Amino acid sequence: MITKPFVCVLLAVCASSAAAQTPAPACVTISGGWVRLPPGTMPMAAGYARIRNDCSAEVVVVGADSRVFAEVSLHETTRVDGVSRMREITRLPVPAGRGVELEPGGLHLMLMRPELALTEGGQLPLRLRLADGSTVEGRLQVRRQAPPRP
Secondary structure: OOOOOHHHHHHHHHHHHHOOOOOOOOOEEEOOOOOEOOOOOOOOOEEEEEEEEEEOEEEEEEEEEEEOOOEEEEEEEEEOOOOOEEEEEOEEEEEEOOEEHHHEEEEEEEEEEEOOOOOOOOOOEEEEEOOOOOOOEEEEEEOOOOOOOO
């Protein structure tokens, strides 16, 4: 016999699962995505892109993933007393009507343990997870060097 509390729990789990897979509104976009081709068979690479928020409210990136990498995380590089330091960040606010640049020497993606060999020109999937449970899809092009700045 199915009880009312069981049905309520089941509905809550289904709703939560559906919300986690909800795409972000079209007002949040990823563009210019690229990953630097690592030398040899390095177990990590760095990824860069522009995240644009044309929504009416701030969005917050809380994670990332890609089916090509075992782990993807957001990092920030800073210089303190002439020493470069890198740290993982767990929240990346993107103000309404603005964008955030992931670029060498600053905010970037750490792409760990690729599932396949990266080749120049390859296109890799990227998904950003937002604090509201929605996701934003994008692509990273494998490049030897940074693309020209627009």
